[in-house]
Amino acid sequence: MDVKTLQRNLTLAGRPVTVDGxxxxxxxxxxxxxxxxxxxxxxxLDALGPALATLMRAEGIWTPLRIQHFLAQAAHETAGFLDMEERGGPSYFAKYDGRADLGNIRPGDGSRYHGRGIFQLTGRANYRSMGRTLGLPLEENPVLAADPVVSVRIAVAYWLARNINAKADADDLDGVTRKINGGLNGLADRRDRLAAIRKLWGAA
Known part of the structure; x- marks a missing residue:
């Protein structure tokens, strides 16, 4: 599918994005x-596309604004889906060791439970909690969080748990970013990525 065909298949009329419905x-x-x-x-991308289309639609992240904000945040957090894992080695990840707020209670937990996935699941406690939510052994096998399909499941669950749809519906980039990041780190890049999506979409 070329870009022109893609643009014809997308709409910003306030309805769900549709291709033949x-x-x-x-x-x-x-x-x-x-x-x-x-x-x-x-x-x-071949793995992420079907997973995103299926799960986002099933969970109601499916209006143009919701899709655009989700993808802009995801693209920022992964450097354009290049990185599905936080960069660094054991010495770098040691900064997470002993972090009670992350549930890292054992030596090496910082490295074992470093950031993975679209929205960078980090810390033993978060792996345990998300694993229970999704019915996956993420605490026992944390590398699963970097799998493209699993990472989409985690990202969608994270988005819904924080009610980010409401901020996306208001087209509130700052609000969406705070929900994802806890602050406004990388806001300019997130804004640029949102603009790029909308330009391709035909909204610019």
Missing amino acids: VMGSQTMTALLKALYGRSAPAGR
Whole structure:
């Protein structure tokens, strides 16, 4: 699907994005590749597209504003879906050791439970909690959080738990960013990525 066809299949009329009534995995994958094909491996985008289309639609993250804000935040957090894991090694991740707020109570927990996935799941307690929510052994096998499909499940659950749809519906980039980041770190890049999505969408 070329960019012009993709643009024809997207709308900003306040309705869910549709392609013959449904935004399918083909369109989501084409959107990701048009935006991030130069930064992320094609195979990763091929895996993320269907997972995002299926889960976001099923969970109601499916109006243009919600999709745009979700993808802009996801693209910032992953550097255009290039990084599905926090960069660093054991010495860097040691900064998380002993962090009671993250539930890191054992030596090496900082490295074992470093940031993974679209929105960087971090800390033993968060891996345990998210694992219970999704019915996955994330505490026992934390590398699962970096799997593209699992990372989408985590990101969608994270988004819903924080009621980020409300901020997206208000087109409140600052509010969405605070919900994702806890502050406004990287706000300029998040804004640029949102603008890039909207330009391709045909809203600019």
